Amino acid sequence: MLDLKLYKSENRPTWCPGCGDFGILNAIKQALAQLEIWPHEVLFVSGIGCGSKLPDYINANGFTTLHGRALPIAQGAKLANPGLHVIAVTGDGDGYGIGGNHFLHAIRRNINITHIVENNMVYGLTKGQYSPTSAKGFISSTTPEGAIERAVNPLALALANGGTFVARGFSGDPKHLAEIIAQAIQHPGYALVDVLQPCVIYNRVNTYEFYEQRVYKLEETDHDPTNPEQAWERAHEWGERIPIGVIYRETGVPTYEEQVSVLQGGGPAQTPPRLLTEAEREALLAELA
Amino acid sequence: MLDLKLYKSENRPTWCPGCGDFGILNAIKQALAQLEIWPHEVLFVSGIGCGSKLPDYINANGFTTLHGRALPIAQGAKLANPGLHVIAVTGDGDGYGIGGNHFLHAIRRNINITHIVENNMVYGLTKGQYSPTSAKGFISSTTPEGAIERAVNPLALALANGGTFVARGFSGDPKHLAEIIAQAIQHPGYALVDVLQPCVIYNRVNTYEFYEQRVYKLEETDHDPTNPEQAWERAHEWGERIPIGVIYRETGVPTYEEQVSVLQGGGPAQTPPRLLTEAEREALLAELA
Amino acid sequence: MPVQDLSLKLAGEAGQGVESNGAGFARALTRAGLYVYTASDYMSRIRGGHNSYLIRASAEKVRVHRDHLHLLLAFNPQAVTTHLGELVPEGAIIYDEGMKVPEAQVAAAGVQLFPLPLRELAEKVGGSRIMVNTAALGAATAVMGLDLSHVESVILDNFGSKKGAAVAEANLKVARAAYETAGERYADRFPWKLPKVANAPRRYLLNGNQAIAMGALAGGCRFISAYPMTPASSIFEWLTAQGPKYGVVSKQMEDEIAAITMAIGASYVGARAMTATSGGGLSLMVEALGLAGMAEVPLVVVNAMRPGPSTGMPTRTDQGDLLFVTHLAHGEFPRLILAPGNVRQCFEAGYRAFNLADKYQTPVIILTDGFLASSLETVDLEDLPFDEVTIDRGELLDGAALDQLEERYARFRVTESGISPRALPGHPKAVYTTPSDEHTEYGAFESEDAANRLQQHPKRMRKLETARAEMQGPTLYGPADAEITLVGWGSTLGALFEAVEILNEERPGTANLLHFTDLWPFPPAAEEALARTRRLVVVEENYTGQFARLLASETGRKADHLITRFDGRAITPDYVLQNLKEAAVHAGSQAV
Amino acid sequence: MPVQDLSLKLAGEAGQGVESNGAGFARALTRAGLYVYTASDYMSRIRGGHNSYLIRASAEKVRVHRDHLHLLLAFNPQAVTTHLGELVPEGAIIYDEGMKVPEAQVAAAGVQLFPLPLRELAEKVGGSRIMVNTAALGAATAVMGLDLSHVESVILDNFGSKKGAAVAEANLKVARAAYETAGERYADRFPWKLPKVANAPRRYLLNGNQAIAMGALAGGCRFISAYPMTPASSIFEWLTAQGPKYGVVSKQMEDEIAAITMAIGASYVGARAMTATSGGGLSLMVEALGLAGMAEVPLVVVNAMRPGPSTGMPTRTDQGDLLFVTHLAHGEFPRLILAPGNVRQCFEAGYRAFNLADKYQTPVIILTDGFLASSLETVDLEDLPFDEVTIDRGELLDGAALDQLEERYARFRVTESGISPRALPGHPKAVYTTPSDEHTEYGAFESEDAANRLQQHPKRMRKLETARAEMQGPTLYGPADAEITLVGWGSTLGALFEAVEILNEERPGTANLLHFTDLWPFPPAAEEALARTRRLVVVEENYTGQFARLLASETGRKADHLITRFDGRAITPDYVLQNLKEAAVHAGSQAV
């Protein structure tokens, strides 16, 4: 267990007081400390949004990128340097809205990264428009008559697309969340942690109270996370009771990088580029003669 | 039943002899004739790819757009003029690869369009790279060691995302396909018809023979397309036996347009734009004084 | 001692209501018969962070804010330290008497302190600490010598129906109490008073984004699909809010690509459709803009600029997208670019863009920026010229015309103007396809034939030449013959206008202003206008002097001097004057 | 009657192997000691449609193809009608004697018909109709007076291992049979012969895309993520194929946005990473290019141009993206643009781009086009200068340097050059963040502070000025003092070079060529080079004369005359000469 102070950034979070993002930040630090991952051994890649400011508030390598594009950047970093722990941090708009396509394909690609989604079911940073996970009927500046679409169910999507680690946490229970994040980091392959995160300013529906009254821990039930049918069922439970914990875990699936021949000795960022040898040049030239 | 000749285009298809796209074209004409939809009453919106050339080969309104962007264009056309039948036609790369995000969100939005995917499990027009639906291990110019990702399962994705009409056809059985397409057009809401389409040049795996040996029709079984569990199960059947037909159908779900107040009297393209009345101007100005 | 104008600023933390109270106060001043101009300054965060809101008011038309303040309403200590330097001597700071302020420093600046029991009044009289703002505004009203009635009317409007009469009543009480206390204590000590204007006509307070949206609505826009992005979101949100009343379909999409392509789909079948975005959003829309160009689909896109590159400074202002917009997308196609300079021009751009898009069947881009998007301006009725709005759909064939069609309909008929008569899908006589590939007159794929390409590509490009003839401006403000000509475009209009006024007041004939709103195709009148100028000083808000470069490539005329600003703040008259004086010294001002 | 050069064309339907046989024959000619240049012409479809493949061969270096043919191998009747006009008098057509040809028309053109039992030979001797191609090539070899051995060696290479010796054997037999028959019947009647070259050094046949990819590999590129798009795919496919041997990670992504952002991620942690795309793909990459600019991530992007707008003409060529690439993305950031003109310059651009990207920590864009991407050129060893390849990572701090760091590491340190020493993530002494928002020297968010912005934005932009000093060219070809100077960039090099040669042959001193490969930042040597020119004729493959406009805005020098081509075909020497002659008459040539 490393010292939590290691991860203290000199920048003070600009989140609103009470924002669920604080709990997520704490849980992440907790998980890193517990797994003894040093700040220089991890790279956070985030998008744009309230939650995506997280890398600024933790002492660790960080890259705050573009709205929706954290996942391919994280995957590129991981393939180039598999020695780094790569953690993508996105909002719900970021990860499931504009970034939906990368989400889809990252799941089935199974590169060994962790994806933490700060799912406040609203667009926080741009001041309260509805998001893909907003409930049907959610009223916002762009849905004055209430959201019409069926909300995205990220867990079901991940399952439908062959995800190998699918979990949900709640920012109001950072200890439990830290536990899930630690498992996600340890999981070999793409690991989704969807985090229920109250936005105390723009989401008056999915509040702390809303969740506190509903969430229950899967570990405290007889849920078998290796059973796809049970996972599919739990992924659809949303109402009086909302499950948190590891919904699904498939073991023994090789990661993407394990299946690429040239990555077996490490990634290209781990050795400095070099000039071609005489033999290599000749081989290339011979093909052209 | 209208005369099939109505839909005859003066342009000759440039598809390779034997291409599965011919069967799809025929099935579409058949469905239109059967439903008595005249060429001017329908708008085909396609992407870019071999299959997306289809609007050029049928006498009907057509718009061949951008790779991956047929769905939002089709949705915009439908919302602006709900009087048109709007049919989106895309390839698998087009619809599930680059267009994956629009696919995701079109499903849950449930605008009343039909989406026909010419799923040849390969990139045809660009000469044979693997696609999101290519089987794991598929060898192509960009996957010389075989595709590593788990293939996209479009049916499962549509189900996980709240799709209300999810079907699969086979271009080698255009009569059956026409039947499915006709049902899809009649379905109120977003209707997905994923079509197994052999590419005789670049896909040596998923050939006519491959399918002919495997496909079976759901109508000929006791499959209940209104049962979500059965649908989920059938969506995952892929191997010795491959189901075609309507996998899932949910009735009674209002379309998106039915839930938008201003669309109740028709769409904005159906009435010419007009100047504001005195009263309207005054109302606007009053808010600013 | 009456002044022409008075500037005050509200400043405090985000979440303290700086912006909403500032806007309310600006409305009260407008109702008092004054002209106001506001400039807000806020951070890319929801709570916390320092925000400020400047209001300049005058009995005369105000076109821009200035760098100096007469009055500061400080809601926290940081407000004082941050803005003290902006206050003129004898200017004053209104603040809660419980707050610590650096008195010596303030005194050294010659600034007065007007402590007041704002919080106490809010709590005791109003029953809630939130009303500290109301108290401060009541106090400001008093020291500026204004009638409280206008503030009261705004309070009633804001709370009257919404939050119930009780809240309104409490706010009214707080305002009056502060008004009285401040009036007694400080009214005499504050040297500036706002005039009481009798019988002013009704005037209107709105920002550039509202004006664009209203112009668009007036021009028949009935479809907007967008994705939220500061500082463009308010166009989308305004149209969304008005939607149900006027039949506007409004759709937030999954991303900007979906937003613009959905608008293309809507326009393709005949709706007047638009989207609005900024920076990264526009970058994502590039491919679709090329599609609209090739498919000849009318399309209106608003790009509200903010400092880049990339995420940059989301809540600030900039004019750094000009050359990007002029050249965006692979290949070549006609596009039109309008850059309005004030509320009136925003309104005009709103409806003109739709007429131009329909007429030339191609994308029209309105370039605005964070400053113009959010600054409130008081305007007269004539500046919202609803009467001038026309709806011109160009060569659009209606049902009757199509019924009479004798030959086969050729959607992409080659014409001299480049404009091909357009039929909307749905008529039996005009069944056609539109490929994004090169195509024939009838819309058949033809990405091979050189002869066909030599017909269609120039046909499309000729629309640009046809459109050039109706591109307006540049407009000359100030004396026809001046020593220097300031050249600007878009939102710097107000600042440059006033800079010219000041220069000519100091010494008549010093300067004039050549201001561009229509940027592309480059207006044909530019060359002649330039020919009559002497020393050319281009002023713009970017690093490389993009307009100066465009001017050079289009007219061959190089700027003699370039004044730039790229720190995310709007150019003010003061910035221009100072740069002109410091000329070669200051970083933002380069001899070219 | 020996000639300097001989041009032949294979033509038939897509799927008839026109391209693969053409490429094989070009290789045979190269092995025979000749220089070749090829130009293929194919449609955006997989089977059917008319394809052709032109090969120009000579004992001297060949830089481009010409508009005329000496020999046509016609695989279907359409081939004859389409290409008859290209044949010079006494030129000949080789075709199967069963095929109908318009004899009168051919005769009227002074062209000879060489019917042969190609199909019969293929079927009887080879056992398969597919070998008709082989038969035709055997026949061509004979009439051109070439030894069959080189064709035989290529057949052996192509089939020897792959499809088994039997197939190779059959093809060899067919080739020889056709060679003999054609030799007997027609060799005497064909007036041109290719020289037999003794002891030619080993030479290499490759296209521009292969050269870029090979240059990149030589320069240390070990990561490519891309999305297929004609005509860029072959770069990606070549590196993918070589990947396992050289340790290149290659990844096809879900779209171009994912492709470029994945490359940014790989480069961020230290790999030399690239992507390659075209048209619409580049349009989709715009936002990410801005990110790389802001985040100061080295990145190499190849854009292979094809005619737009939008999907346009996917299999054709164009130079229409220049100004788009120069200005793409909102806001301002430094980018470098290289536009190689031939195989050698492609190779050089391949590794130079990586050195420049690392040195300036910003995107470098290689502009190529459909023509350069796919035309095969015979080059000498010195044109693939592996020995000149260097790997210069610029100010990259290695582990040792970081170990010794004494102060806190400032990733975005403000320096005079604008370049900040870079550490890769992973070292305990250099833990830092990079926001796409404006940021401090240490990488903390700072999208508010004006003073910080005034440090960081100019810092980034200064890199452009630093880089300008090492931008190469333009290169002057031909006499220093000429009546007219042709100005071109990128892939038109060969055509303009030969046009100048022809002009000066006709009348010495007529013309020279100023060719640009480094386009942005605009090379400082341009002004001086231009000062020594007289009449300036800019030649480029787009409609609006984009380079001419860039030239005007960067140097103030306007072109005297503009020759453009935008029908998707490459500019040839003939096109230039004709346009110069017709000057004011021809559409593609405008006085400006």
Ligand SMILES: Cc1ncc(C[n+]2csc(CCOP(=O)(O)OP(=O)(O)O)c2C)c(N)n1
């Ligand atoms: C391409 C692009 N489009 C839009 C934006 C504006 N934007 C910034 S954050 C955001 C959404 C934020 O929502 P979410 O991802 O859920 O994060 P949250 O703020 O709720 O944590 C948007 C639309 C942007 N920065 N870039």
Ligand SMILES: Cc1ncc(C[n+]2csc(CCOP(=O)(O)OP(=O)(O)O)c2C)c(N)n1
């Ligand atoms: C933005 C963009 N990227 C890439 C391409 C090139 N491209 C054209 S079609 C295609 C893929 C075709 O595959 P699919 O969608 O499965 O259609 P198919 O040809 O197999 O019918 C690609 C990558 C393009 N036209 N536009």
Ligand code: SF4
């Ligand atoms: S707006 Fe919502 S999500 Fe953003 S910081 Fe505030 S509480 Fe958190």
Ligand code: SF4
């Ligand atoms: S390449 Fe494949 S998909 Fe394309 S036309 Fe040929 S057979 Fe059909």
Ligand SMILES: [Mg+2]
């Ligand atoms: Mg959110």
Ligand SMILES: [Mg+2]
């Ligand atoms: Mg396909």
